[in-house]
Amino acid sequence: MPCENCGCLRCVDDDRSLFCPRCTGKEIETKFAIRAEANWFLEDYFSGENLIGVLKEYEKTSLITTILTRLDHIAYNFKEKNGLPVDDFRYLPYFIKLIYENNGFGDKRVASPVDLNEELNTLLEGYTTVVETVRKTRDQLNVAIRRDARTVDWSDLPSKYEFYTSERSLCARRCIESMLCGDFGQYPDFSFVVDTIRAVQKTPVDEIDTPWEFGDGWYQLIIQLIAMAAMDEFAGEVFYTDFPETVSILELREFLDNLDACLPPGFEHLAAESTGVPILSAPQVEASGRLAFGEKWEDVKPTVIMSETTPDAHPLLFEISGHQQIYSPLLECSLERDVPRYLYPRFFAFLLQFQAFPLLQNGSTAKSGHALLTDLTAKRGKAAESNLFSILSKRGIECYHSAQLPRSDPHEIDLICELDDGLTFIEMKYFRPPIRLQSAEGLRILAEKFDEKIFKIESDRAPGSPSGKPFPEKVDTWVDQPAHSTFTSLSMAGDRVDQSLDPEWTETDPQLYVVSNVVPPYFTKRNVRFLTDVEFFKLVAHGADDVLI
Structure with a gap:
């Protein structure tokens, strides 16, 4: 609650106690000034377009493949390790979106996924420390305290202020930790609560025939993935896709099952060893989509395939350029033509169907994912x-x-x-x-x-x-x-x-x-x-x- 004396947001000190920064004599920046500075900093100076510049020497397809290899590897390990690196999950797809949206990339290829770790970790650190702090302050989740009133350089925003976590921001974090277990040292308590206090008779995951049963059987995983996607507005640009209202979760599941059926035996080793991502042909994707969605496929397609023309699609499939050899009887020689091909991070896509659940309207035969989650x-x-x-x-x-x-x-x-x-x-x-x-x-x-x-x-x-x-x-x-x-x-x-x-x-x-x-x-x-x-x-x-x- 705001301070009873002055109405300022209360903050959390090092002793984990609440205090009012204004009543303790600190110089608080006005919300109007900090909003203007933060918007300029995020949109013009520390923007995604500028940050992605650290990757500009590399070739686009090589970048996208490398990032997806990392994503699919951590998704593959999700079950065994019982957790995901949250920052990778929420930001790496956003980096791919930025790569699709921007031009001017070089021709250097990434020889091995580990060769890109330094650049990706630099980007992740920039978003999880600087960008996230400034964004929360702009949205009045943090409080900005002036260090030096003489500082006027807006590009030096992070050093211009001390940023205090507010009661509001801490409560949001508590919600996330309730759904995700933010501290693995606390996992025994979290696991006990999930397995006992939150225990409920639920639908077996191999007996799902309706959207309600899907939500009931996978409820815990759905909530965890919602929490990950909810942690940042930049992640939201990727994960909050506007699907056609007629699409149901069962159709989306069938689509992914159809794509799985196109994969060759032993494809799992790519994710297990972090060596690559399966590639599907256009006919394979087209057939999978039409089998699952029928006549709706043309409307659904732009929302499930991320590309240069559809960077706002849900990150399930990723279009890249490929080449096909065709023989010309007239010219009596082989010709090469460009054809679209699709990277399919199978284990990452499997998790995303649960994150997408609340976004789907499920047509006219069932409640929306939002409404079903409310009931569940x-x-x-x-x-x-x-x-x-x-x-x-x-x-x-x-x-x-x-x-x-x-x-x-x-x-x-x-x-x-x-x-x-x-x-x-x-x-x-x-x-x-x-x-x-x-x-x-x-x-x-x-x-x-x-x-x-x-x-x-x-x-x-x-x-x-x-x-x-x-x-x-x-x-x-x-x-x-x-x-x-x-x-x-x-x-x-x-x-x-x-x-x-x-x-x-x-x-x-x-x-x-x-x-x-x-x-x-x-x-x-x-x-x-x-x-x-x-x-x-x-x-x-x-x-x-x-x-x-």
Whole structure:
């Protein structure tokens, strides 16, 4: 939440505490000035066109092939290593888009993929450090503090300011870490939450016949890939493709299956050993597309094949120039002609179908990917209540699930438990993450969702007064009940049983938590603390010192 005294964004210091930079005497740049400077810096000085200049000595096709070789190799290793280098995943396709869009490249060929590592790592560092920091500051996710008021060179923007991570930016990062596990040192806790608290009966991945079943069976992977694509607006230029409304996820899956059938035996070694990318002919791609999409193929084709004329396509196939020998009976000799050929990074493309899931409208026979993810997330949120109740109970924590008072409005509380000798009220709300999560718009959407569901505040997104009482008011009603008042809750078996209000409950100040898969762009509001389910489990398992702020 903004500072109560001056309205400035609160920031996070080295001790992981919140502070107001303005109230502590720091010179904050105005949002209008920083927006103008940042826009110039990103669009004119540190632009993609200028940055890609470090690769200009190389030949285009050689560059694209080398970058795809690296991408397909990390995608091939995804299952065994249980993770992807996030920066490679979100930026390397963007670099390919820039290569297609720009001219003036040389004729030097990349002899081996490792020969390009230095240049690619330089580009990655430029985007993950300089560009990302400036972009977040422009979008009011970071706060810019002047180092020296005399500095006027806009090209020296990164050294002109100190950049502080704001509460908003940190909350966005917490959402990403809830979906991706940003720290592999925390993987045991993350894995436990995914496998237990978020556990749900789901469709086996080999029994998928509908878009809903596809989303249900692959939900966790879909969410992880959404998170990766949501981390940066430049990645968004590649991953947020406008597919025709008639395209369904099942057709896209069939298209990829058809392409797979065109690959020769043993193609996997190219990705496993990072030595190349399979190449398909135009007839192979055409036949695969027409089998999957039928008459729609001509409309779909520009959205699934990236080329110089379609650089905004989803990065599934990549057009390059090839040559074909044809014999001319008239001239009695062989002639060479240019023909399009297509690089197909099979393992990378396999992952991208899950990232594309929320973008697809699925025609008129099913809900859109967005709508399906909303339903599937709600399903997992309901299961999480029961799962967390079971976990807390097995740890010997006194806990009540779906507690209700005996009145016309039962003021239902998802979980009431006794933690650290205190009474804790927990509301569990799971939301579909916004596509552009790490943006001002994505955070605004999250804030509106939590305000509506937790505090019953009407929003422009969903006009009309939300039903029910705000969470803090429901808790007030509970703690105002006389000692030994009766209420009911659900047992482990799912039966509603009678309970009695412990007299000590009325003598303590309760703690209020909202536990979710994501968090709003603030830590607390109206004495309610917001934690991801991963953070809440760490709080229970390891103590408060292991939970941020």
